[in-house]
Amino acid sequence: MPPDASAPFLPYSRPLVSEEDVAAVAEVLRDPIISQGARLEAFERAFAEKMRAAHAVAFSSGTAALHGMCFAAGIGPGDEVIVPALTFAGTANAVRYLGGTPVFADVDPATLCLDPEAVRAALTPRTRAILTVDFAGRPSAYAPLRALAADAGCLLLADAAHAPGATYRGRPVGSDLAAMTAFSFNPVKNMTSAEGGMVTTAEAARAARLRQFRVHGMTRDPDRLEAPSPGGWYYEQQFLGFNYKLSELHAALGLSQLRRLEAFNARRRRLAAFYDKALAGLPLRLPTAPPDGLHARHLYPVQVLTPPPRHRDALFAELRAAGIGVQVHYIPVPMHPDYRRMGYSMAGLPHTAQYYARALSLPLHPAMNDADAERVAAAVRAFFGASG
Numbered sequence: 001m002p003p004d005a006s007a008p009f010l011p012y013s014r015p016l017v018s019e020e021d022v023a024a025v026a027e028v029l030r031d032p033i034i035s036q037g038a039r040l041e042a043f044e045r046a047f048a049e050k051m052r053a054a055h056a057v058a059f060s061s062g063t064a065a066l067h068g069m070c071f072a073a074g075i076g077p078g079d080e081v082i083v084p085a086l087t088f089a090g091t092a093n094a095v096r097y098l099g100g101t102p103v104f105a106d107v108d109p110a111t112l113c114l115d116p117e118a119v120r121a122a123l124t125p126r127t128r129a130i131l132t133v134d135f136a137g138r139p140s141a142y143a144p145l146r147a148l149a150a151d152a153g154c155l156l157l158a159d160a161a162h163a164p165g166a167t168y169r170g171r172p173v174g175s176d177l178a179a180m181t182a183f184s185f186n187p188v189k190n191m192t193s194a195e196g197g198m199v200t201t202a203e204a205a206r207a208a209r210l211r212q213f214r215v216h217g218m219t220r221d222p223d224r225l226e227a228p229s230p231g232g233w234y235y236e237q238q239f240l241g242f243n244y245k246l247s248e249l250h251a252a253l254g255l256s257q258l259r260r261l262e263a264f265n266a267r268r269r270r271l272a273a274f275y276d277k278a279l280a281g282l283p284l285r286l287p288t289a290p291p292d293g294l295h296a297r298h299l300y301p302v303q304v305l306t307p308p309p310r311h312r313d314a315l316f317a318e319l320r321a322a323g324i325g326v327q328v329h330y331i332p333v334p335m336h337p338d339y340r341r342m343g344y345s346m347a348g349l350p351h352t353a354q355y356y357a358r359a360l361s362l363p364l365h366p367a368m369n370d371a372d373a374e375r376v377a378a379a380v381r382a383f384f385g386a387s388g
C-alpha cells in the first residue's frame with residue numbers, strides 16, 4: 001500500500017504535556033516568586049534523588065549545563081577535551097566557550113558511543129577531560145572510560161542529554177559513573193521543562209561552583225566572601241559567570257514531568273521493541289540495547305544498508321513525503337563549516353562517517369500510539385518492497 005500523504009505529520013519527537021503539568025505551571029503564576037524559589041530547589045532535590053546523585057544543579061538549557069560542567073571541571077585555554085564526533089555540536093561548543101580544544105574521537109559502531117580504544121589513542125598530556133555522550137539514550141562504556149581517565153589523570157564527564165533514566169550495571173546515568181553529568185530538558189528530550197538542563201555530581205565543592213557559575217560567579221554566602229561583609233546587602237562576584245538560572249515556571253514543569261519519566265521511558269522501550277520486530281529482516285542495521293544496562297531510547301536510529309538509489313537519502317525523502325518526521329542525528333561536529341574553518345576534518349573517524357551516511361532516526365516518543373508506530377513500520381517496509 002502506498003503511504004497515505006494526507007495523514008497528519010508525525011514528528012520524530014514531541015513533548016507529552018498533561019493537565020497535571022499545566023496545573024503545576026499555572027500555580028507558579030499565582031505565586032509572587034516566579035524565579036529562584038522553592039520549586040527550583042524541589043526539582044533539583046527530586047532529580048538528584050532519582051539519579052542517585054548527591055547534588056543536582058539546574059540550568060536554563062542543556063548547553064548552559066554543559067558550559068557550567070566544563071567550567072567546574074577547570075577547563076581552559078590549552079586544555080584538550082576528548083568528545084565523540086557523533087553528537088549535537090553543543091557538546092563540543094561547551095569546551096570552546098572556555099577556550100578549550102575539543103579533540104574528536106570515533107564511536108564504536110556497535111554502540112554509537114565513544115570507543116574506549118579511540119579515546120586511548122587521542123589522549124595527550126594536555127587532555128583535561130573525556131566528555132562522553134550517551135548517544136540515543138544508550139549508556140556509554142563507563143567502566144573502561146573511567147579506567148582510562150584515572151590512568152591519564154583526567155576527569156570523566158558525561159553528556160546524558162539523551163539518557164535520563166538509563167542505567168549502567170545497575171547504577172543510574174548521572175549517579176557517580178562520571179565526575180559530573182549534564183542533562184537537557186528541551187522539548188524533544190525524554191522529559192522536558194520547555195528549556196532547561198541539570199548537572200549532577202557527587203562532590204559538594206563542584207556543586208557550589210556550578211551554582212555560582214549560573215549567577216554571574218556571585219555569592220552572598222558569608223562563609224565564602226573574600227572581604228568582610230559591610231552589611232546584609234553585600235555579595236561578591238568572585239569570577240566571571242553567566243545568567244543561566246532556571247525559572248520557577250520551568251522548574252515546576254520539570255518537576256511534574258520527572259514524576260512520569262519512568263512511564264515515558266517504558267513507553268519508549270515498548271515502541272523500540274515494536275520497531276525491532278517489525279523491521280527485522282530488512283536491509284537495515286537496527287539499534288541494539290546494552291547487555292548490562294537500561295537504554296533510555298531517546299532516539300531510534302536505523303542505518304540503511306542498501307546502495308543508491310535506495311539509500312538513506314531516498315528513504316528520508318519518501319518518509320518525509322508521507323508526513324513521517326524522520327531526522328538525521330547528527331551531522332558529525334567536525335563537518336560543520338565553523339569547525340572545518342578551524343581545521344577539523346573527518347580523518348580518523350571512519351565509523352562516524354559511515355554512520356552519518358546511513359543514519360535515519362524514526363519517530364519515537366511517548367505521545368505516539370501503536371497505530372503511529374505501525375504506520376512508520378509499514379512505510380519503511382513498503383520502501384524496501386516488503387509487505388506492510
Ligand SMILES: Cc1ncc(COP(=O)(O)O)c(C=O)c1O
Binds near residue numbers: 062133
Ligand atoms: C547530545 C546533546 N547535548 C547537548 C544538547 C543541548 O541541549 P539544549 O538544547 O537543552 O541546550 C542536546 C540537545 O539539543 C543534545 O542532544
